[in-house]
Amino acid sequence: MIEILTAAQVDRARRTGALVGDILHSLKERSQVGTNLLDLDRWTAEMIRDAGAESCYVDYAPSFGRGPFGHYVCTAVNDAVLHGRPRDQRLEDGDLLTLDLAVRLDGIAADSAISFIVGESRPAESVDLIETTERALAAGIAAAGPGARIGDLSHAIGTVLSDAGYPINMQFGGHGIGTTMHQDPHVSNDGRPGRGYQLRPGLLLALEPWIMADTDVLVTDDDGWTLRSETGCRTAHSEHTVAITEDGAEVLTLPSGAR
Known part of the structure; x- marks a missing residue:
């Protein structure tokens, strides 16, 4: 299903997006050396509840996972990149942490992810991974607007990733979102311009x-959810929810202070 929202629904999506951005910003500030991933999950649940919102993850049970996700935020550390299930693990200096969050507020969902380095260390490989995904995300957003094709966005994203020398996995990518978290169209992280949904x-x-x-192959943890690089190499993931407007694309999931 491809859902086109009304102006009133898009306005509600702005509020949801701001909430997602603010929660992620708060979690990043709290992610210090020694922070437990389960505490990040607990804090997320509290912030969602206090906002009168609902989690898109806690009861999420797609075909590729093992039962309901059962947590409120994805916490992927170092070689983990997607669907990182929170566990009893404390962050260490130099860890590359990805937080991925989706919530629904007033019936509209928003989804965003950030990757960053914990502590004082700044490993060059981790910095480059993060900066590359952020540049690719910016390129995809810049290519979005009324009349553009999905392939234009995929091509813009893929060009940045491949020019930086990284392999591209095509199993998981972007997606439509609205009254539910995952909808059509699928937005691959590489593709041909001029193709796909307008x-x-x-x-x-x-x-x-x-x-x-250094790989495009994923492996799944014993928890049935967390996806890691096959080689144990580090990973990064950047995500924003955007609304297509008459003039282009509006980023909805920036924290309030960045608007």
């Missing part, structure tokens, strides 16, 4: 370039 005002898309340093 974007219209009122369409919401979650764009999410992600990469692994």
Whole structure:
């Protein structure tokens, strides 16, 4: 299903997006050396509840996972990149942490992810991974607007990733979003320009370039959810929910202070 939202629904999506951005910003500030991933999950649940919102993850049970996700935020550390299930693990200096969050507020969902380094260390490989996904996300957003094709966005994202020398996995990518978290159209992280669905005002898309340093092969943890690089290399993931407008694409999931 491809859902086109009304102007009133897009306005509600702005509020949801701001909430997602603010929660992620708060979690990043709290992610210090020694912070437990389960505490990040607990804090997320509290912030969602206090906002009168609902989690898109806690009861999420797609075909590729093992039962309901059962947590409120995805916490992927170092070689983990997608669907990182919170566990009893304390962050260490130099860890590359990805937080991925989706919530629904007033019936509209928003989805975003950030990757960053914990503590004082700044490993060059981790910095490059993060910066590359952020540049790819910016390129995808810049290519979005009324009349553009999904392939234009995929091509813009993929060009940044491949020019930086990273392999691209095509199993998971961006997606439509609206009254539910995952909708059509699928937005691959590489593709051919001029192909695919033509974007219209009122369409919401979650764009999410992600990469692994030296492989495009994923392996699944015993928890049935957490996806890691096959080689154990580091990974990064950046995501925003955007609304297609009459003039272009509006990023909805920036924290309030960045608007």
